[in-house]
Amino acid sequence: MSESAITLISFVATLMVFSYLLGDLPLVSSLYRTAVYIFIGMSAAFTLVATYEGVILPYLADIQDANTSWTALGNQADVTIFVTALLFGLLLLLKPIASLSWLTNSILAVLIVVGAATAVVGALTGTLFPLLHAITVVPEDITADFTALVNTVLIFLGTMSGLFYFQFQLRQGDDDSAGRSRVGYAVRSLGKIFVVTTLGAIYATTMLSMLTIFVERVGFLMRFGV
Amino acid sequence: MTDDFSWLDYEDEDTAADAKRPSRLSGLRRLAPGFLRRGDSSAAESPADEASPGRLRRMFGALPAFIGRFRRARSEVSAADLALQRGERPIEDLDDRLQALRQRSSAHPDSAAESTGQALYDVDDVLVTPEIIHRPGGVISAVALSKAQQEQVALLRDMVGGSAQTGEAEPSSRRIFRPRSGFSLDAAPQLIGSMLLLLAIALPFVSSDFREGELPPSEFHEDRHGVSTAYSLLDNLSRDDFVLVAFEYGPTAAGELDPMADIILRHIMAQGSTPIIVSSNPIAVSHARNVIAKIERSVAPAAISFEESRDYYLLRYLSGGALGLRDLSENFDSIIRFSSTGKATGLGLTSLNDLTLMVVIAERADAIRNWAEQVAPETETKLIAATGYAAQPLSQPYVDGSDEIIGLIVGIRDVYTYGEKLGAIYADYTPDPGRVVEQPTATRTPTATATPTETATETPAPTETPTPTATEIEPEALPLGAGPATAAPATVEATLTATATAPPAAVVPSATATTALIEVIEVTAGGLVNIRREPNTTSDILGVAEAGDVFEVIGGTDDGSWINFLMADDIAAWIAEFLVDQYQMPLDEFRAVESASVGSAQSVLRVEFPLRLGKNRPRLYQVDPPGSPERPEIVLLRDRRHEIAQLDAMTLGAIAAILIIVTGNVFYAMRGLLQRRRGPDGQ
Structure with a gap:
């Protein structure tokens, strides 16, 4: 497809999406929905193609390359992985059958457990340890690196009070009433400040991102045909 | 916030009280009636429970018997059940805000809180729900809701107390929303x-x-070391390098991140390096192809064309999110064997350590987190992070907390600065459409060496001026054996520029000779020795020096084990005492030595911290970029x-x-x- 045709389609699709600004009038809302449906449909279709070409085909190619010697160790491993993946995939299709859905649940359990284990290991080595390192390392020369010290203290306070903020455990008093200490309340209040500040920053930067994308599209429309 | 969850404190009342005031049931029980039983454990074994196996079956399918036993035991020790046994907190114990909310709810006895249909009791006292005005239309107008969807909508409406506020009867049959007929x-x-x-x-x-x-500045702010480092790392790439570029964004973020991907890819390819593009998002793989096609269209006038599996690689997409990334880090040799279209790539890399760099361009902080968690810990190769504004706040801690992750390049303002820096370096090159430049540096070096000679001979005054040292400096003589091959021409340029402007300054000292003595050190150790920011071996390496380099001493540690001296550009640095000889030297002689060794002095590599670009190719990164592109047109023909x-x-x-x-x-x-x-x- 020529570049001009692609540009024209992009132009029309952008206008269709922007028609949402005009509200829910029958015609314009149809245009918006049509653009969104096209986008979602094409994304789903491309995902299917990409999965076939990028995930399934390589396994088939591996097996095909070594099909002359099934006893070859590498080939056995490839075939085993492929057959296992295929079996798991087929079992997922049994979900609608109530009497066999436990098979699907079992496969999902494996996926979830493996995914959770991977995530936990990654979170430890990639997030928690570096974060702990960042909040516990004090500069050798505090006077020379005062900014770093302040940052470290802020990160420590923010992390700890933020974690404390999401703590809902109650303390049982002598009169069997539930309550919390004033210190805990103060720490949670500090955590609330950090959380709200963080959310505010995220909201502001998200708006900035959206504005950037909006500007790019408006610029594209303005330049169209020039 | 904890007070916002005060509904947890409400007493779990007995059955008779429930019958009288059903709305006082615990919110937790209403949320998960299948799990939360009454406070006494005997309730879990009630006939009613045994008589309703269908609920379990619907929730879990056909489960083995031991699961049921587990569930029964769970209700006995549930923390939620323990919470339910707590007494109701007196209203005077609540803070002012909650008391006001309670009074307000008391003022409206007919509020939805008293409705037995409430799924979250008392929540609407805390979360003040806006009035829901049902009006046909909206984004989902004309969408026919199925019965299940209608039930979900009703449940959601119950949860937020919407139905009581609207006072609208629930539809009893399938309903089709129609858009409005006119503008409102x-x-x-x-x-x-x-x-x-x-x-x-x-x-x-x-x-x-x-x-x-x-407009954004033409240089990254001096406090933003990470961005400068990222830029310099990319600028130190050379022909043999492979860079893994992760496209972790789709078309929806293209408006913000396409310019970033564009300039980073151009920079990599202009250096002669090869980008290997990968993604855990299948749409992003396709999008990356579009970005490359756009770059190729822009450089077509210079007769430059790209070929997949030669100038760049587009790998198959990594399915499974974090699992896919873990697969990449552990089975890299397997992943890179196939392209996005299932064809063999022919790449012979065996691990991530064989890469020179990794760059992640991400739309969301989750993507940065996944790469930081699943890939970065598994390799010694540096990871450069680039994001849009939205992902910056949650991505920054990963950059700040790790020496392995460099960045953060953020948004179009950084792209502008990046372009300005590239433009300044490539300013000497003039894009010449139709000209294919094989070795641009080869034609550049002689021109540079000729300039100072002419300048020197035209300088009239000091006839005893020594022969300009620039002609003595050859690229081969520069102590860059450990550095990238492309570094030499750039250093020559820097040296010659300095020397070209130096003749008057270099001559004047000899004319106004001084006998003042200064303390100097001369490097005596063989090979390259480290110059550090602080007087300890764990400090950042600012650069390297070699035997014969002479520097002016400005101090030292009390025990004399470390010497503080001035590098080129008057940067203070430290070197271990046993590596050097310390003595006094006349100032004019020192200047002459400095002039004679200007090539060595100015070619000292300065780094913010020691970096290894690839496991098998230890290298130091230069603050002053070499700027010796293989194909400058790729950068210069970028539409700005x-x-x-x-x-x-x-x-x-x-x-x-x-x-x-x-x-x-x-x-x-x-x-x-x-x-x-x-x-x-x-x-």
């Missing part, structure tokens, strides 16, 4: 705001007169015509958005006040 004035504020924003954004594209604010207009539009758009938000809030606040003054009957 209710939509006018949104439309006006949108149009104002659109106008503010469009104006800079019409005329350059509509400009507000300043609309960058400034885009930045101006961003500024005006942000101002307009803030004004619209403030105006809107003031408008609605005033309207609310007026309505309150008039009273509920409108009088």
Whole structure:
């Protein structure tokens, strides 16, 4: 497809999406929905193609390359992985059958457990340890690196009070009433400040991102045909 | 926040009380009636429970018997059940805000809180739900809701107390929403705001007169070490290098991240390096192909064309999110064997350590987190992170907390600065459409060496001026054995530039010779020795020196084990005492030595911290980039015509958005006040 045709389609699709600004009038809302449906449909279709070409085909190619010697160790491993993946995939299709859905649940359990284990290991080595390192390392020369010290203290306070903020455990008093200490309340209040500040920053930067994308599209429309 | 969850404290009342006041049931029990039993454990074994196996079956399918036993035991020790046994907190124990909320709810006895249909009891006392006005239309207008969807909508409405507020009867049958037939004035504020924003954004594209604010600087701010480092790492790439570029964004973020991907890919390819593109998002793989196609179209006038599996690689997408990334880090040799279309790539890399660099361009902080968690810990190769504004706050800690992750390059303002830096380095190159440049540096070096000679001979005054040292400096003589091959020409340029402007300064000292002595050190150790920021071996390496280099001493540690001296550009640094000889030298002689060894002195590599670009190729990164592109046209032919207009539009758009938000809030606040003054009957 020529570049001009692609540009024209992009132009029309952008206008269709922007028609949402005009509200829910029958015609314009149809245009918006049509653009969104096209986008979602094409994304789903491309995902299917990409999965076939990028995930399934390589396994088939591996097996095909070594099909002359099934006893070859590498080939056995490839075939085993492929057959296992295929079996798991087929079992997922049994979900609608109530009497066999436990098979699907079992496969999902494996996926979830493996995914959770991977995530936990990654979170430890990639997030928690570096974060702990960042909040516990004090500069050798505090006077020379005062900014770093302040940052470290802020990160420590923010992390700890933020974690404390999401703590809902109650303390049982002598009169069997539930309550919390004033210190805990103060720490949670500090955590609330950090959380709200963080959310505010995220909201502001998200708006900035959206504005950037909006500007790019408006610029594209303005330049169209020039 | 904890007070917001005070509904946890409510007492779990007995069955008789429940019958009398069913709305006082615990919110937790209403949320998960299948799990939360009464406070006494015997309830879990009640006949009613045994008589309803269908609930379990619906939730879990056909489960083995031991699961049921587990569930029964769970209800006995549930923390939630323990919480339910707590007594109701007296109202006077609540803080002022919650007491006010309680009073307000008491003032409306018919509120939805008393409805038995409430799924979250008392939550609507805390979370003040806006009035839900049912009006056909909206984004999902004309969508036919299935029965299950209608039930979900009803449940959601119950949860937020919407149905009681609207007082609208629930539809008993399938209903089709139809869009409105005409324009409503209710939509006018949104439309006006949108149009104002659109106008503010469009104006800079019409005329350059509509400009507000300043453009981003041409250099990254000195406090932003990470971005400068990222830039320099990319600028130190050479022909043999492979760079893994992760496209972790789709078309929806293309407006923000495409320029970033564009300039990073151009930079990599202009250096002669090869990008290997990968993604855990299948759409992003396709999008990356479009970005490369766009670059190729822009450089077509210079007769430059790209070929997949030669100039770049597009790997198959990594399915499974974090699992896919873990697969990449552990089975890299397997992953890179196939392209996105299932064809063999022919790449012979065996691990991530064989890469020179990794770059992640991500739309969301989750992607940065996944790469930081699943890939970065598994390799010694540095990871450069680049994101949009939205992902910056949550991505920054990963950059700050790890020496392995460099960055953060953020948004179009950084892209502008990046382009300015590249433009300054490549300014000597003139794009010549139709000219294929094989070795641009080869034609450049002789020109550079000729310049100082001419300048020196034309200098009239000091006839005893020594022969300009520039002619003595050959690229081969530079101590860059451990550095990238491309570094030599750039260093020559830097040296010659300094020398070309130096002759008068170099001559004057000899004419005004001084006998003042200064303390100097001369490197005596063989090979390259480290120069550090602080007097300890764990400090950042600022650069390297070799035997014969002479520097001016400015101090030292008390025990004399470390010496403080001035590097080129008067940068203070430290070196271990046993590596050098310390003695005094006349100032003029020192200047002459410095002049003679200017090549060595200025070619000292300065780094913020020691870096290894690839496991098998230890290298030091230069603050002063070599800037020796293989194909400069790839960078120079980048279309930057609309960058400034885009930045101006961003500024005006942000101002307009803030004004619209403030105006809107003031408008609605005033309207609310007026309505309150008039009273509920409108009088």
